[in-house]
Each structure stands twice: as C-alpha cells, then as structure tokens.
Amino acid sequence: MSETSGIPRRRRALVAVLSTLGLAAALATAAALPADASAPTPPTGWSQVFVDDFNGTAGTGVNTSNWQYATGTSYPGGPANWGTGEVETMTNSTSNVALDGNGNLRITPVRNAAGNWTSGRIETNRTDFQPPAGGKLRVEARIQMPNVTGTAAEGYWPAFWMLGAPYRGNYQNWPGVGELDIMENVQGMNRVWATMHCGTNPGGPCNETTGIGNNVPCPGSTCQSAFHTYTLEWDRSVSPETIRFLVDGTQFHSVNASQVDATTWANATNHGFFIILNVAMGGAFPDAFGGGLDSGTQSGVPMVVDYVQVLSAGGGGGGTTPPPSGGRDAYSTIQAESFNGQNGVGTETTTDSGGGQNIASLANGDWALYQNVDFGSTGATQFVARVASGAAGGVSGLVEVRLDSPTATPVGSFSIANTGGWQSWRTVPANISRVTGTHSVYLTFTSGQPADFVNVNWFNFGH
Incomplete structure (x- = not known):
C-alpha cells in the first residue's frame, strides 16, 4: 500500500485500552x-x-x-x-x-x-x-x-x-x-x-x-x-x-x-x-x-x-477566548487567541498576568484575523501589543497591522527580537496611519528568517 509522508491519515487502530469515565x-x-x-x-x-x-x-x-x-x-x-x-x-x-x-x-x-x-x-x-x-x-x-x-x-x-x-x-x-x-x-x-x-x-x-x-x-x-x-x-x-x-x-x-x-x-x-x-x-x-x-x-x-x-x-478560567459574536472595540483589549481565522498560528497557555492563552509559533508569512474591529470616527493612531520572544540570536521580525487583507500595505508595525524567553512578556507600542470605521484587522508576521520569532498575548489601539 503506497504511503506519502507528512500527511494526515486515519488508520485502523491496534491497541485496546478499556476503562470507565464519569458523566x-x-x-x-x-x-x-x-x-x-x-x-x-x-x-x-x-x-x-x-x-x-x-x-x-x-x-x-x-x-x-x-x-x-x-x-x-x-x-x-x-x-x-x-x-x-x-x-x-x-x-x-x-x-x-x-x-x-x-x-x-x-x-x-x-x-x-x-x-x-x-x-x-x-x-x-x-x-x-x-x-x-x-x-x-x-x-x-x-x-x-x-x-x-x-x-x-x-x-x-x-x-x-x-x-x-x-x-x-x-x-x-x-x-x-x-x-x-x-x-x-x-x-x-x-x-x-x-x-x-x-x-x-x-x-x-x-x-x-x-x-x-x-x-x-x-x-x-x-x-x-x-x-x-x-x-x-x-x-x-x-x-x-x-x-x-x-x-x-x-x-x-x-x-x-x-x-x-x-x-x-x-x-x-x-x-x-x-x-x-x-x-x-x-x-x-x-x-x-x-x-x-x-x-x-x-x-x-x-x-x-x-x-x-x-x-x-x-x-x-485559563482557557482560550473565543471570537466574539458581534463587533470588537478597537480601544479595548483584544485577546490574541480570539482570532476569526489564521495561517500558521498556534495557541498555548500563557504565564503572563491574567493567564489564559497566547498565540504562538509565529513566523514569516503567518497571520491572524480579527473581524469587525470598530475604530470609530475619531480614528486610531497607535497600536500596542503584548509580546514575548525566545528567538535565537540574529532572528527578529515585524509585527504588522493590515486592514481587510493579509496582503494589504501595513498601516503600522514594530520590530521584535528575543525578549528573554517565549513567556518573557513586554508591552510594545507603535504608531500607525490613522484608521477610522470598521475593519477586519490582520496581524501579520514578517521576518527575513524562517524561524518562529514572536508570541502575542493581546493588543489594542489608541488615539
């Protein structure tokens, strides 16, 4: 029977493990x-x-x-x-x-x-x-x-x-x-x-x-x-x-x-x-x-x-925050793991203040989508994210904000390298071009190296 490596396959099982469970x-x-x-x-x-x-x-x-x-x-x-x-x-x-x-x-x-x-x-x-x-x-x-x-x-x-x-x-x-x-x-x-x-x-x-x-x-x-x-x-x-x-x-x-x-x-x-x-x-x-x-x-x-x-x-209460059923307020904390869609993104338990989950395994080309983010009419000019990195020496990358498409021109970004560990958290601000109205927000991750370079716990925007 021909096999191809690296592919999800479901096969017949061979190991019998019998026990009982409540509920x-x-x-x-x-x-x-x-x-x-x-x-x-x-x-x-x-x-x-x-x-x-x-x-x-x-x-x-x-x-x-x-x-x-x-x-x-x-x-x-x-x-x-x-x-x-x-x-x-x-x-x-x-x-x-x-x-x-x-x-x-x-x-x-x-x-x-x-x-x-x-x-x-x-x-x-x-x-x-x-x-x-x-x-x-x-x-x-x-x-x-x-x-x-x-x-x-x-x-x-x-x-x-x-x-x-x-x-x-x-x-x-x-x-x-x-x-x-x-x-x-x-x-x-x-x-x-x-x-x-x-x-x-x-x-x-x-x-x-x-x-x-x-x-x-x-x-x-x-x-x-x-x-x-x-x-x-x-x-x-x-x-x-x-x-x-x-x-x-x-x-x-x-x-x-x-x-x-x-x-x-x-x-x-x-x-x-x-x-x-x-x-x-x-x-x-x-x-x-x-x-x-x-x-x-x-x-x-x-x-x-x-x-x-x-x-x-x-x-x-340390579980993953699901995506909301309605809109998101750009000026309130958005939990990174509450994405509506993603490419290459994992989640893991965080040791950061407040517990819960962070998104992880973030490398060049990965992105996370957050739908229905309301920036209002005054507009946001700042972006703040809670990030950590255990990247190897010489490995760094950009955390970028894009609107409505993961390939749109970024409205802002900041650079991040090793912070002392994958659970060593810091809050990093960045300026962005003024954003008004309601948008799908993409956090995109760009690096010149293929290795993972950042984790994100939460983010928000400011005037």
Missing part, C-alpha cells in the same frame, strides 16, 4: 434522544464553548460562521487525494452537504453517470479548541453513520475528527501537529475507531501511519442503523495528561502523555485544534479491510449529524 449517564441519555434533538444541556461544572444543532431550512448549506468547506481533492498545495488515496471530489454543493430541515446535517457521497464520486468535508473556522490549563475539554457529536452495509458499503469512510491548528495553511507538518480521530468507520462495519496520530511518519513513537487507537462495536443498535454519541474528553486535570474516547458514554480508548516522549506530546497537543466532519470514498483505510469501491457500491447514503458540541470545565 457516562449524560452521554447515554444524549444517544437515546430523537433524531432532531438539540445538543444536551452541559452537565454541572461544564460550559458550552461551541455548538451547532444544524437547525435550518431543508436543502440549505451549513452556517459559514461556524464552518468552512474543504473542496476539491486536496488542500491548496497539499498532497493529492487528501493524502489518503480517497477518490471523491469534495464540494460545497447541497447535493453533498445540506441541512435536512429536521435539525440534522447530511453529508452524502454521490456517484455520477460517469462513475465519479463527489462528497463533503466541512471544518470549523475556529482552530482554538483545547482544554484550559488544569481543566478539561469535551468534543462530541451525535451521528448516524451511512446506513449501508455489505458490498453496497464498500469504500465508505465517514469520520468525525480533529487536526492541530498549525496544520491549517501548512499542510505538510502531519503527524507532528497531532490528529485526534473521535469516530471513523469503513465498509459499513458495525465498529467505531478512535485514534491519536503524532510524532513522525512512518513509524515513530505513535506507530504511524496506524497511530495509537482502538475500535469496538457500537452498543445496542448498530452504528449504521441508529444515532450514537461519539465523544473525546481531553483531561489536563490529571497527571499524566490524558485523552479519552467514548461511544454513548462508555470509554473504549485512551492515550496519555506518558505513552510518548515529552517533545512528541507537546508538539501534538500544545496548541488548539479544529474539527472536521467528512465522508470519504475509497482510500487506504477501506483498502485495509478489502476495499472494493466499484459499481456495486451504493451511491447517495448520507452520514447524518444531529449536533456538534464543545464543552470546557475547570482550569480556573
């Missing part, structure tokens, strides 16, 4: 809800940081405030066939990705008269999903896998999974940036796979391209005939830090930081993640179980998603 009753209740149910109320001690119930008019697309479509057969400049050998073309057509009018999302693979497949792949705009320091994160979805089995299911590959934020815009740094597969299935088998990918490929501490995983049958009704709730719980309140995988409230797999070396774990987890829902057709994972994608495979059987929800607990 199982709540998840089991969620699994038993009717097909058009809303996401369940968070249990005591948990707060909801993201939800989509997929309510809307039948035949309409997803809410693009929450999701973006990944289309074609690869990311821009990324490996062909999504790096996994799958054969479909992903589209944003409502033939492939649409609400059903009953509170569900349907991702439907379709074969045309020429025998070519199209399907759908959506990803959260947000890339900042991770637990607060000392806390927990739960990512869950209630899903009915494509209801097809046997020969008619050959080649079907539905998935609910997450990729490390540094992958977006890079597309060559897998598996080091981490992949967390919450639910995968192939060939219409009554099984759910959960896997963590990390380290190097092939081989390495995470046994790539297989990863560290396990699989079990769906409890009660089969995975294909009914909805089940698939959950990841990432726990930073315990030592070693642990990531658990559950179906209908029963844990069937876990991975913890002691299973790999410290550098591998940090590279795979010390940043945010984004969430992906897709149905692939063909590729390495189905091939591992007999393949067989041909004219006998049934077209048009959807994966049906009732809701996706992300919850956070504990950690003393």
Whole structure:
C-alpha cells in the first residue's frame, strides 16, 4: 500500500485500552434522544464553548460562521487525494452537504453517470479548541453513520475528527501537529475507531501511519442503523495528561502523555485544534479491510449529524477566548487567541498576568484575523501589543497591522527580537496611519528568517 509522508491519515487502530469515565449517564441519555434533538444541556461544572444543532431550512448549506468547506481533492498545495488515496471530489454543493430541515446535517457521497464520486468535508473556522490549563475539554457529536452495509458499503469512510491548528495553511507538518480521530468507520462495519496520530511518519513513537487507537462495536443498535454519541474528553486535570474516547458514554480508548516522549506530546497537543466532519470514498483505510469501491457500491447514503458540541470545565478560567459574536472595540483589549481565522498560528497557555492563552509559533508569512474591529470616527493612531520572544540570536521580525487583507500595505508595525524567553512578556507600542470605521484587522508576521520569532498575548489601539 503506497504511503506519502507528512500527511494526515486515519488508520485502523491496534491497541485496546478499556476503562470507565464519569458523566457516562449524560452521554447515554444524549444517544437515546430523537433524531432532531438539540445538543444536551452541559452537565454541572461544564460550559458550552461551541455548538451547532444544524437547525435550518431543508436543502440549505451549513452556517459559514461556524464552518468552512474543504473542496476539491486536496488542500491548496497539499498532497493529492487528501493524502489518503480517497477518490471523491469534495464540494460545497447541497447535493453533498445540506441541512435536512429536521435539525440534522447530511453529508452524502454521490456517484455520477460517469462513475465519479463527489462528497463533503466541512471544518470549523475556529482552530482554538483545547482544554484550559488544569481543566478539561469535551468534543462530541451525535451521528448516524451511512446506513449501508455489505458490498453496497464498500469504500465508505465517514469520520468525525480533529487536526492541530498549525496544520491549517501548512499542510505538510502531519503527524507532528497531532490528529485526534473521535469516530471513523469503513465498509459499513458495525465498529467505531478512535485514534491519536503524532510524532513522525512512518513509524515513530505513535506507530504511524496506524497511530495509537482502538475500535469496538457500537452498543445496542448498530452504528449504521441508529444515532450514537461519539465523544473525546481531553483531561489536563490529571497527571499524566490524558485523552479519552467514548461511544454513548462508555470509554473504549485512551492515550496519555506518558505513552510518548515529552517533545512528541507537546508538539501534538500544545496548541488548539479544529474539527472536521467528512465522508470519504475509497482510500487506504477501506483498502485495509478489502476495499472494493466499484459499481456495486451504493451511491447517495448520507452520514447524518444531529449536533456538534464543545464543552470546557475547570482550569480556573485559563482557557482560550473565543471570537466574539458581534463587533470588537478597537480601544479595548483584544485577546490574541480570539482570532476569526489564521495561517500558521498556534495557541498555548500563557504565564503572563491574567493567564489564559497566547498565540504562538509565529513566523514569516503567518497571520491572524480579527473581524469587525470598530475604530470609530475619531480614528486610531497607535497600536500596542503584548509580546514575548525566545528567538535565537540574529532572528527578529515585524509585527504588522493590515486592514481587510493579509496582503494589504501595513498601516503600522514594530520590530521584535528575543525578549528573554517565549513567556518573557513586554508591552510594545507603535504608531500607525490613522484608521477610522470598521475593519477586519490582520496581524501579520514578517521576518527575513524562517524561524518562529514572536508570541502575542493581546493588543489594542489608541488615539
């Protein structure tokens, strides 16, 4: 089986790790809800940081405030066939990705008269999903896998999974940036796979391209005939830090930081993640179980998603600040990790005053987007940012402000080099050309060297 390095792949899991987890009753209740149910109320001690119930008019697309479509057969400049050998073309057509009018999302693979497949792949705009320091994160979805089995299911590959934020815009740094597969299935088998990918490929501490995983049958009704709730719980309140995988409230797999070396774990987890829902057709994972994608495979059987929800607990409020639903005041503190979009940006826990997160891994060509920043009619002439740098000697760069496009001419900038460490913070001011009105603000990072050169905790503007 041909393999290509540096590409996210989901593979069958080989390691069985069985244990139990609290809150199982709540998840089991969620699994038993009717097909058009809303996401369940968070249990005591948990707060909801993201939800989509997929309510809307039948035949309409997803809410693009929450999701973006990944289309074609690869990311821009990324490996062909999504790096996994799958054969479909992903589209944003409502033939492939649409609400059903009953509170569900349907991702439907379709074969045309020429025998070519199209399907759908959506990803959260947000890339900042991770637990607060000392806390927990739960990512869950209630899903009915494509209801097809046997020969008619050959080649079907539905998935609910997450990729490390540094992958977006890079597309060559897998598996080091981490992949967390919450639910995968192939060939219409009554099984759910959960896997963590990390380290190097092939081989390495995470046994790539297989990863560290396990699989079990769906409890009660089969995975294909009914909805089940698939959950990841990432726990930073315990030592070693642990990531658990559950179906209908029963844990069937876990991975913890002691299973790999410290550098591998940090590279795979010390940043945010984004969430992906897709149905692939063909590729390495189905091939591992007999393949067989041909004219006998049934077209048009959807994966049906009732809701996706992300919850956070504990950690003393040190979590990531999400992007606001409305406008931003240019003259109030804007938390750097509350971006609406990014290229090459990671997040990490900060030791700066106030705690929370900062954006990190910032190097030449990276940027972060902050939408709907209101400068008013008087206008801003100053920019202030809280920054830190542990860059090597001779490495420096510019923190720039651009409006409405990451390639627009900067309205202002300042230079930064080593401040004494990646958590050694200082407040740096800069003059900017007068800005009025409401704009999308891009922080861009420019350097003559390829190495990371700055972290940013927060910024604001002044008159």
